[in-house]
Amino acid sequence: MATYVEILTTEFPEIDTELFDYITGVLDGGGADFEDGEEVFEAVGGVLQEVSADDKNEEEIRHICLQMFNTLKLNQQQQHRGAPRQVLLDAPVQLSQISADPGSAAPDHQGIWMVKRVQNTTVDPKKLEKAEAKLKAKHERRNERDSLKTPSPLVLEEASASQASSKKDNRVDQSGKNRSYDIRIENFDVSFGERCLLQGADLSLASGRRYGLIGRNGLGKTTLLKMLASRNLRVPAHISILHVEQEVAGDETAALQSVLQSDTAREDLLGEERLLNARIANGTVEGMESVRLSEIYVKLEEMEADKAPARMQQQATREFSGGWRMRLALARALFARPDLLLLDEPTNMLDVRAILWLENYLQTWQSTILVVSHDRNFLNAVVTDIIHLHSQRLDSYRGDYENFIKTKEDRLKNQQREYEAQVQYRQHIQVFIDRFRYNANRAAQVQSKLKLLERLPELKPMEKETEVTLRFPDNFEKLSPPILQLDEVEFHYSRDQPLFSGLNLSADLDSRICIVGENGAGKTTVLKLLMGELTPVGGVRQAHRNLKIGYFSQHHVDQLDLNVCSVELLLNKFPGRTEEEYRHQLGGYGITGELATRPVASLSGGQKSRVAFAQMTMPCPNFYVLDEPTNHLDMESIEALANALNKFRGGVILVSHDERLIRLVCKELWVCESGKVRRIDGGFDEYRDILHEQFRKEGYL
Incomplete structure (x- = not known):
């Protein structure tokens, strides 16, 4: 076996002489006292980490320390060892006296209590001092580099809620006599930092009904769910709540245990x-x-508690992709059966098959659901009521999303008619007042009319929400085919797990292609092969020399610097333009005024998506590859995205599960499954029929 000196010189060939002497001195002097490799790591691991030229990670350093400990152990076994003398003390030891005067302690006492041990080190004190100085300087340089790479953490605003509460309701709730599962929260406010999101709002949730919470991006839908989940808004104590968030984080907890703990x-x-x-x-x-x-x-x-463990797996949740993490989060919720289920964009990351299954399952859900969703087909299939968040208030509507649209339009028309009628009535009264104001014979009538004006309720004109517009610039020349194609392409990440074979795909500047398929089927991999980010192991990718691709990742937030504002983000990415140009670019995607100067981290999910669109389109690509572009976008923004793509004169390939976007934009549907990509002539209708037939065979329908 190699000695620890040989291990040291082999693993760290560029180590300084002073540091080498320092480490070997520590190991020489304390070798007999080390009980395992962990103690060797504690003694010299930090130094080895600093001197590592190839930046070995902590686990590698620990392994090296274990190897050196084994050589030390072997050397000790080959040497004559005498058992240490054990001493029985004649009297108790006074720790305070020993700590106060270490020199006065008896030699035997020192062996028990003193931390400092005498080591037969071969290190020259001057060399040791020099080595430690070198280490300190190197450590400071590394910290300085890291601080430049990693900006100081951004302190974000926090959400808060307040509400009017009744002493009677509080007493009933605390007494445990409240057995109703209806939820009524009156006259409450919700703020995010200094911004007021809801003011004097009322929320009523009847037990067993399924509510869809809708509204523009950034108005506070996600914040409202968080206030309910944390009980910052008072929900009766006996009502259990489970919240499934937009972005599902993973950790070391096994999938099975994660689900079981939710109950x-x-x-x-x-x-x-x-x-x-x-x-x-x-x-x-x-x-x-x-x-x-x-x-x-x-x-x-x-509760079938004994059967529960058979329902899930033992895989750590962090090992799941975004789509499977969302499935796991939904499994937790459906397994726990809470009285109030809060779902925030549950269709994000899910494939079409999973969405259809979820729609069917939730239609039979017995307790209350409050769901934020941008998927109008999902809302039409699942919800019984709509809650519309706008103008810092909540308005309730019976029925699904389509019924909401119709009822809302009728309500706004009635509101406008009432407003216009009142304006005419006021004008009529005002004309009488102005005509007879100075007529003594009509003074009593004028006073009566003035009082009538004061008593009239103040109506407001119809509030029109600003129209959402997105624009994809297309100032480029037409390219002659072929534009982009894959010929007999094969690809795998590892040889024993082939992913694709015989891929033959092509697209041009007129293409409007949507790729669908189950989570994990390889849709994103197909996009990366088309873009040239992945190299085929067989076959050929061909692309026009003037092809310029704009890519929108389903994890687009990872492409953004969250610590700067949107204007700075574009300035850093595309320097050399005026602030007005950056603001104009952002304005084309609804990031205007104060929004453009707010840290990106503080924006809502939909607003971050719009910033990502602004960044993607800045170089004016002639072909767009979009991976789940509707995640986090509100319905108005999805409509605007569809309009922008239809007006765009270049090519488009997208991966999406949003049925409305697919129907509005796509002319071709590619299905990714079983290592192949095939075109479906019947489009989305045929794909839905295929999935429904699979459900029937599997007994889900």
Whole structure:
């Protein structure tokens, strides 16, 4: 076996002489005291990390320390070792005295209590000082580089909520007598930093109904859900809540355990069962507790708690893709069966098949749902009511999204008619007042008319929401085909897992192509092969020499610098233009005024998407590749995106699950499955029929 000196010189060939002497001195002097490789790592791991020329990671350094410990251990076994002398003290040791006067402690006492150990080090003190100075300087330089790479963390504004509360309602809630599962929150405000999102709003959720919460990007839909989930807005204590957020983070928790933990009732019962069983084992359980244990077993049996683990897997949640993380989050929610289920853009990242399954499942959901969604087909299939967030208030409508559109238009027309009628009535009264103001005979009538004007309710004109517009510049010359194609392309990430073979795809500047398929089928990989970001292992990619692709990633937030404002972001990406040009570019995507100077991190999901569109279109590409472009966009923005793509004179290939966008824009539908990409002549209707037939065969319908 190599000695630790050989290991050191092999793994760190560029180590300084002073540092080498320092490390070997520590290992020479303390070799007998190290109990395992971890202690070697604690002693010299930090130094080795600093001197690593190839920036070895922590695990690699730990492994090297373990190897050096093994050589030290082997050397000790080959040497004569005597057992250390153990001493029985004659009297208690006073720690305070020893710490106050270390020199006065007896030698045996020092062996027990003193931290400092005498080491037979071969290091020259001057060399040691010099080595430590070098380490410190190198560490400072590295920190300085890291600080330049990593900007200081941005402190974001926080959301807050306040509401008027009734003492009677509070007493009923605290007494546990409130058994209603209806939710009524009156006269509440919600703010985000200094911005007021809702003022004097009312929210009513009847038990068992399914509500769709809609509104423009940035008005506070996600914030409202968070205020409910955190109970910053008062929801009766006996009502359980589960919140599925837009972006689902992963961690080390196994998928199975993640789902099981979401069912708090089950977890509480299992915890109580373990406690009571422990007391039974100790013989301390009482009669009533035995009865309670029986009740727990009945409840657990009703919940099929023993069968639950078979429903999921053991894979860590961080290992799932975005689409599968959303499926896992939904599985947690559906498994736990909360009284109030809050869903924030649940169709984000899901494929069409998963969306259709979710629609069918939620239609039979027994408790209350409040869902934020931009998918009008999903809303039409699932919700029983619509709640419209606008003008810092909430308006409720019975029925699905299509019924909301019709009712809203009728309501606005009536509001406008009432307003215009009142304006005419006021003008008529004002004409009488102005005509007879100075007529003594009509003074009483004038006063009566003035009082009538004061009593009339103040009506407001119809509020028209500003129209959302997106524009994709197309000031480029027409390119002659072929523009972009794949010929007999094969691709795999590893040889034992082939992904595609025999891909033959082509597109030109007239193309409007949508790629659909299940999560994990390889849709994004196809896009990257078309763009040339991935190199085929077989076959050929051909592209026109003047082809200029604009790419929108489904993880577009990763492409944005969140610590700067939108104007700065464009300036850093495309320097040399005026601030007015950057603002004009952002304005074309609805990022205007104060929004353009706000940190990108503080923008809503939809607003970040618009910034990403502004960044993507700045160089004026002649071909767009869009991966899930509708995620986080409100319905008005999706309509605007469809209009912009239809007016654009270049080519478009997109991956999307949004049925409305597909129907409005796409002329071709490609299905990605089983290592192939095939065209469906019947378009989206045929694809839906195929999926429904699969559901019927699998027993979901």
